[in-house]
Amino acid sequence: MPERMEPIAFRLRRAGFAAVAFATALSPSAYDPAARRVAARQIYFSAWQILPGFTLACAALSWVLIRIVLSSSNAYGLSAYALELTVRVLVLELIPLFAALFVGLRSGAAINTEVVLMHIRGDLDAQQRAGRDPLRHELVPRVIGSAVAVMLLAYLNCAVALLLTYYEMYGISPWGLAQFLRITGEVFAPVATIGLAIKTLLFGIAVAVIPITSALAVPRLQRMAAVAVLRGMVSLVLALAVIEGSFLAIMYV
Amino acid sequence: MEPHEQSSSPPIRHVELKAILLLTLVAALVTGFVLYVLYARGVFEDTQKLVLIADDSEGIAVGANLTFSGFPVGRVQRIELSKNGKAKIEVEVPVKDVHWLRTTSVFTLERGLVGGARLRAFTGNLDDPPLPDGAERAVLRGDATEQLPVLLATMRSVLDKIERMTAPDSDLNASLANLRVVSERMTGRYGALGGLLGGDENAKKVIDALDRSNALLASLGGVSAKLGRTLDKADARVFGAGGVMDETQQAITQLNAVLGDARASLKKADAVLAEAQKVGANTAAATEDLAALRAEVEASVRKVGSLIDEVNRKWPFKRDTELKLP
Numbered sequence: 001m002p003e004r005m006e007p008i009a010f011r012l013r014r015a016g017f018a019a020v021a022f023a024t025a026l027s028p029s030a031y032d033p034a035a036r037r038v039a040a041r042q043i044y045f046s047a048w049q050i051l052p053g054f055t056l057a058c059a060a061l062s063w064v065l066i067r068i069v070l071s072s073s074n075a076y077g078l079s080a081y082a083l084e085l086t087v088r089v090l091v092l093e094l095i096p097l098f099a100a101l102f103v104g105l106r107s108g109a110a111i112n113t114e115v116v117l118m119h120i121r122g123d124l125d126a127q128q129r130a131g132r133d134p135l136r137h138e139l140v141p142r143v144i145g146s147a148v149a150v151m152l153l154a155y156l157n158c159a160v161a162l163l164l165t166y167y168e169m170y171g172i173s174p175w176g177l178a179q180f181l182r183i184t185g186e187v188f189a190p191v192a193t194i195g196l197a198i199k200t201l202l203f204g205i206a207v208a209v210i211p212i213t214s215a216l217a218v219p220r221l222q223r224m225a226a227v228a229v230l231r232g233m234v235s236l237v238l239a240l241a242v243i244e245g246s247f248l249a250i251m252y253v
Numbered sequence: 254m255e256p257h258e259q260s261s262s263p264p265i266r267h268v269e270l271k272a273i274l275l276l277t278l279v280a281a282l283v284t285g286f287v288l289y290v291l292y293a294r295g296v297f298e299d300t301q302k303l304v305l306i307a308d309d310s311e312g313i314a315v316g317a318n319l320t321f322s323g324f325p326v327g328r329v330q331r332i333e334l335s336k337n338g339k340a341k342i343e344v345e346v347p348v349k350d351v352h353w354l355r356t357t358s359v360f361t362l363e364r365g366l367v368g369g370a371r372l373r374a375f376t377g378n379l380d381d382p383p384l385p386d387g388a389e390r391a392v393l394r395g396d397a398t399e400q401l402p403v404l405l406a407t408m409r410s411v412l413d414k415i416e417r418m419t420a421p422d423s424d425l426n427a428s429l430a431n432l433r434v435v436s437e438r439m440t441g442r443y444g445a446l447g448g449l450l451g452g453d454e455n456a457k458k459v460i461d462a463l464d465r466s467n468a469l470l471a472s473l474g475g476v477s478a479k480l481g482r483t484l485d486k487a488d489a490r491v492f493g494a495g496g497v498m499d500e501t502q503q504a505i506t507q508l509n510a511v512l513g514d515a516r517a518s519l520k521k522a523d524a525v526l527a528e529a530q531k532v533g534a535n536t537a538a539a540t541e542d543l544a545a546l547r548a549e550v551e552a553s554v555r556k557v558g559s560l561i562d563e564v565n566r567k568w569p570f571k572r573d574t575e576l577k578l579p
Contacts (some may be wrong), residue, residue: 025398033370034504036269037268037269039273040269040271040273041265041268041272043272043275043276044265044271044275047275048275051275124368148275148276151279151283152278152279152282154276155279155282155283155286156278156282158286159282159285159286161477165338170575180326181293182293182318184289184290184293185290185292185293185294186293186316187295188290188294189294189316190413191335193286193287193290197283201360
């Protein structure tokens, strides 16, 4: 049995899969109509379905945090630093992590489960035997869907958080715009901006790649499906923590 | 759920369109975000350079603001150490704000207790010539925390002094104890006097002395009354009718008459003196004649002497040397 899964496992296991998936996602030749349809469905399931709900939840959380930061900074006489603190904490750190966790727990868990079932049932090998590349048609579209979902949710909610912060600080007056631009401009230094983009991309890739590799790493036994999902989720949360911690260290240490 | 059942699940309407919409949204968000950051960081603004030279750039970071009246008018672009060891802070000032900075503007670097250092510009006269591009200006330093060590040292010495002052064996406590003793004495029979003089006995002596002084003053009152009477009498004797003053006046009148007589006598004496002067002159003339006469007499005597000598020579038998004057 193990030797039957060897061809795919050999190609997909471990971190190499992330690079292979990324390269495949970037090559236009990988998108035949079938692959494009699967990718579109993945994007739809991972991003479109949860976009309104997640945006509302994230806006509510952001609003609470903004209120806390503003009122405590006012109480301590440090209101001049409230905007910078809010933008740094919310936009640069919390919202991307929150989006990645949300997509990971929802789509990542689903991907983990379906890939481990396909793996146990031998669907992937069957597809390969039938001349259909499972990497291109089943796995890479899921990675693309998760990455797009994480980036979309993160960036959109960062924008919403910025708008909420402006509203909370200055109301609907346009006269705070110059100060708001100046302070956010200081926060979004080149290192921070590029760091945010890379971090979000890594979150998006990790959210799909770690569940897939965990699913393919288990023996083809029905009872191992739960173990694969468990391992996948634990590894995903750890990986997200490591990525976040590394970027915090790069930014502030 | 859905993904692994995708082969059997019903087709989703416009799924590719929705995916493209989401991808477009991501692209738009990324593009908008990049443009926003570039705009917020002033990439699209025309700027001019201002170089501030400071002794110490601690607390200043790239991106820090240069403020004028509390409004940011510039942003620190670069900080480096110049060849002479001073910090060179390059500030980019947007052209729209550069009119606030003039050639006479003063720049300060202030450090508060909270937050980073602040660069501030002050312009006294906005009609002065505008600041040229690339101008170099020295930065004045104002540091709230710099004075803290000095303040702490001073406070410590002050506290030491206060501690010494409030120690149980301090001078202040001793003084207060003495004050308490004095105030206790003041509550005694003789009051403040007892407190000041160190005891009731001394106070009693003072009061006795005062009593004696009062008696003395009373007797002095009698003496002064007698003196007054004596003075009245003296006044009557001196200034009364027929008193000393009247007699003195008469005496002065008589003295005037005597003086007139004396003046007349003096005039007479003047005349006598004039006469005497004349007599003196005559006497002087007579004296001159006397001299001539004396000379003649001397000459005659010498002639007589020589004659006698001659006679003696010619009268050899007679050795009588007595000369018989004619």
